[in-house]
Amino acid sequence: MSETIIQLTAADFEETMDFLNLVFGAYSPHDMARLIPAIYRPTDEHMGCNYAIRQQGRLRAVVGLFPIELRLGETLLRSGGIGGVSTHPNCRKSGLMQTLMRHCVEVMRQENYHLSWLGGQRQRYAYFGYERCGYSCSFNANPSNTRHHFADESDIHFAALRQQDQERIATAAALHNAQPIHCIRPLDDFYLYCTNWKRAPFAALDANDRMVGYLVASEQSGDITELGTDDNETAVRLVRAWITRNDGPISIAVSPLASDLMHHLGQFCEQVSPRTSGNWQVFDWVTVTDALMKLRRQIGPLVEGSVVIDIAKYGAIRLSVDGTQASCTATSDEPDLRCDASTAMRLLFGPLPPSLVLALPAAAAALESWCPLPLHWPAQNGV
Numbered sequence: 001m002s003e004t005i006i007q008l009t010a011a012d013f014e015e016t017m018d019f020l021n022l023v024f025g026a027y028s029p030h031d032m033a034r035l036i037p038a039i040y041r042p043t044d045e046h047m048g049c050n051y052a053i054r055q056q057g058r059l060r061a062v063v064g065l066f067p068i069e070l071r072l073g074e075t076l077l078r079s080g081g082i083g084g085v086s087t088h089p090n091c092r093k094s095g096l097m098q099t100l101m102r103h104c105v106e107v108m109r110q111e112n113y114h115l116s117w118l119g120g121q122r123q124r125y126a127y128f129g130y131e132r133c134g135y136s137c138s139f140n141a142n143p144s145n146t147r148h149h150f151a152d153e154s155d156i157h158f159a160a161l162r163q164q165d166q167e168r169i170a171t172a173a174a175l176h177n178a179q180p181i182h183c184i185r186p187l188d189d190f191y192l193y194c195t196n197w198k199r200a201p202f203a204a205l206d207a208n209d210r211m212v213g214y215l216v217a218s219e220q221s222g223d224i225t226e227l228g229t230d231d232n233e234t235a236v237r238l239v240r241a242w243i244t245r246n247d248g249p250i251s252i253a254v255s256p257l258a259s260d261l262m263h264h265l266g267q268f269c270e271q272v273s274p275r276t277s278g279n280w281q282v283f284d285w286v287t288v289t290d291a292l293m294k295l296r297r298q299i300g301p302l303v304e305g306s307v308v309i310d311i312a313k314y315g316a317i318r319l320s321v322d323g324t325q326a327s328c329t330a331t332s333d334e335p336d337l338r339c340d341a342s343t344a345m346r347l348l349f350g351p352l353p354p355s356l357v358l359a360l361p362a363a364a365a366a367l368e369s370w371c372p373l374p375l376h377w378p379a380q381n382g383v
Contacts, residue, residue: 083383
C-alpha cells in the first residue's frame with residue numbers, strides 16, 4: 001500500500017518543530033526554529049516546503065524541499081535545497097524517507113529545476129542521484145600570523161548587526177548581492193539568513209565609523225562563514241581586525257571565485273584547505289555547466305579547446321573555450337569520454353582535479369586546465 005504524501009501548512013508548525021527536534025535531538029539538543037530561522041516559520045508559504053507522511057494522524061517522516069534561486073554570474077538558476085530529512089525513531093528502515101526523497105526529486109524534475117543541493121552523508125543520498133562535489137577554500141589564521149606579517153594594526157572595528165539596523169542591513173545585502181556567486185535573499189529576510197546555524201552578523205566600520213563591509217561568524221568559534229566588501233584590500237583589513245578581536249585561531253570560508261582574496265590571505269594565513277561544498281544533483285547540465293564555464297573564465301585565461309562528454313541518462317555536452325569565450329552546449333558529436341552523472345559531477349566540479357577522478361584521454365586533456373569549475377553553495381543558505 002502506497003503512502004499518502006502531503007504538504008504541511010502553518011497549522012502544522014508547532015507539531016513539525018517538535019517532530020524535527022525529537023528526531024535530530026537524538027544526536028544533540030535541537031531547536032530547529034532557532035537554528036534555521038530563515039526557513040522554519042509558521043506560515044503556509046514556508047511550511048508548504050515540507051513534504052510529510054502521516055500514519056494514524058501522526059507525523060512519521062518529513063523532507064523539506066526549499067526553492068532557492070542561485071545566481072552564478074549572469075545566470076539565475078532554480079535550485080532546490082533539501083533539508084530536515086527525518087523519520088520517526090519507531091519507523092526507521094520502513095522506506096518512508098526513500099519515498100519522500102524520490103518524491104522531492106521528481107517534483108524538481110517536473111518543475112524544471114536546474115539543480116539541487118543538500119548536506120548529509122554521501123552514500124545515503126547517492127541513492128537519489130546526489131554526489132559530493134563543488135568546492136570552497138578554508139583559510140586558517142591566528143593572531144601570531146597577523147602580528148608577524150603586518151607592521152601596523154587594522155583600522156577596522158565591528159558593531160553587531162541587529163534586525164532593526166535597516167540601513168546597515170541594506171548595505172550588507174547590497175555587498176552580498178554584488179558577489180558573483182550568491183543565493184537570492186529577500187531584503188526583509190536578509191538578517192534571518194545571517195543568523196542561520198547559530199551565527200551572527202557584524203558591520204565592519206572604519207576609523208570614521210563608516211560601514212565598509214560586513215561578516216557573518218559563528219557565535220562560538222568566531223569562524224567567518226560569509227564576508228562582503230567592495231574590494232580585496234578592505235576584505236584583508238576586515239579579516240585582520242576580526243582575528244585580533246577574536247584573540248584566537250579562526251577559519252575563513254572563501255568562495256572559489258575570490259581568487260584575488262585568496263592571493264592576499266595565502267600570504268599570511270597559517271594554512272588553507274579545499275573542501276567540498278555539499279551534495280549536488282544536476283538536472284540541466286547544459287545551463288549549469290555553461291554558467292560555471294563563464295565564471296571560470298573570469299578567474300583567469302584558459303587554454304583553448306573543446307571537450308565532449310557523454311553523461312549517462314542525459315546526453316552529450318560540449319565544453320568549449322575559444323579566445324575570451326567559454327561555454328557549454330548540447331551536442332550529438334562523438335564524445336571524447338563517457339561517464340555517469342555522479343562521475344561527471346566530480347570530474348567537472350571537483351574538488352579534485354579531473355585527472356584524479358578519471359584517466360583522461362588526450363582529447364579531454366583541456367579539462368585539467370578548466371576544472372574544477374567553481375560550483376559553490378553559500379553556507380548561510382544551508383538547509
